[in-house]
Amino acid sequence: QKEVEQNSGPLSVPEGAIASLNCTYSDRGSQSFFWYRQYSGKSPELIMSIYSNGDKEDGRFTAQLNKASQYVSLLIRDSQPSDSATYLCLRGGSNYKLTFGKGTLLTVNP
Amino acid sequence: GVTQSPTHLIKTRGQQVTLRCSSQSGHNTVSWYQQALGQGPQFIFQYYREEENGRGNFPPRFSGLQFPNDSSELNVNALELDDSALYLCASSLEGRGSPLHFGNGTRLTVT
Numbered sequence: 001q002k003e004v005e006q007n008s009g010p011l012s013v014p015e016g017a018i019a020s021l022n023c024t025y026s027d028r029g030s031q032s033f034f035w036y037r038q039y040s041g042k043s044p045e046l047i048m049s050i051y052s053n054g055d056k057e058d059g060r061f062t063a064q065l066n067k068a069s070q071y072v073s074l075l076i077r078d079s080q081p082s083d084s085a086t087y088l089c090l091r092g093g094s095n096y097k098l099t100f101g102k103g104t105l106l107t108v109n110p
Numbered sequence: 111g112v113t114q115s116p117t118h119l120i121k122t123r124g125q126q127v128t129l130r131c132s133s134q135s136g137h138n139t140v141s142w143y144q145q146a147l148g149q150g151p152q153f154i155f156q157y158y159r160e161e162e163n164g165r166g167n168f169p170p171r172f173s174g175l176q177f178p179n180d181s182s183e184l185n186v187n188a189l190e191l192d193d194s195a196l197y198l199c200a201s202s203l204e205g206r207g208s209p210l211h212f213g214n215g216t217r218l219t220v221t
Contacts, residue, residue, distance in 0.1 A: 031207065032207045032209075034209045034210070041196075042214070042215075043196075043198055043212040043213060043214050043215045044151070044198070044210075044212050045212070046209050046210075046211070049209055051207060088150055088151070090209075090210065092207060092208075092209075098141070098153065098210060099153065100143075100150040100151045100152075100153075101150055102149060102150040103149075103150045
């Protein structure tokens with residue numbers, strides 16, 4: 001099992017819909033998780049950090065963490081074409097190594 | 111923020127390359143990642159207080175340095191075609207709760 005897995009995508013949603021992105025991880029010692037957005041040819045930019053079980057909301061974005069089930073998700077409400085990008089899940093592990101998932105390409109159609 | 115140079119670079123197989131990074135002020139940890147097209151970033155190594163304290167599955171021809179003035183380098187010897195990728199530098203505060211802050215990356219093409 002890979003350390004961090006993301007739903008393969010690509011994911012396509014209409015403008016105004018909710019986009020749901022998921023990530024599972026194998027290391028139960030993982031304490032922190034981060035969602036990054038990466039536009040084509042650009043570097044990743046931090047969207048959300050989440051450290052404890054439950055939901056964390058920031059504007060149109062909601063991160064959800066369930067440590068018992070070892071998954072973390074990102075919901076984007078009222079999706080906009082500008083949200084079209086690759087979304088990367090980053091696991092902050094119990095050691096020095098921070099591990100990325102492969103990423104999910106999201107396309108929001110006008 | 112984090113700055114990287116150069117933005118783009120073209121090298122020939124077998125050559126050596128040095129990529130540079132300036133960390134965000136106050137950050138004491140720098141990590142380097144390689145990102146091939148269509149893939150997530152792959153961890154190369156991390157430096158904390160000028161010493162390597164973690165390494166991913168990369169051969170020894172990938173090496174690095176971190177300097178006291180918040181700058182760092184990634185060196186790659188004996189370049190191979192598969193080394194063509196976007197190289198990302200990220201700085202952070204030491205500790206597993208700290209997110210990574212990325213530079214704009216260096217696009218390396220090996221011909």
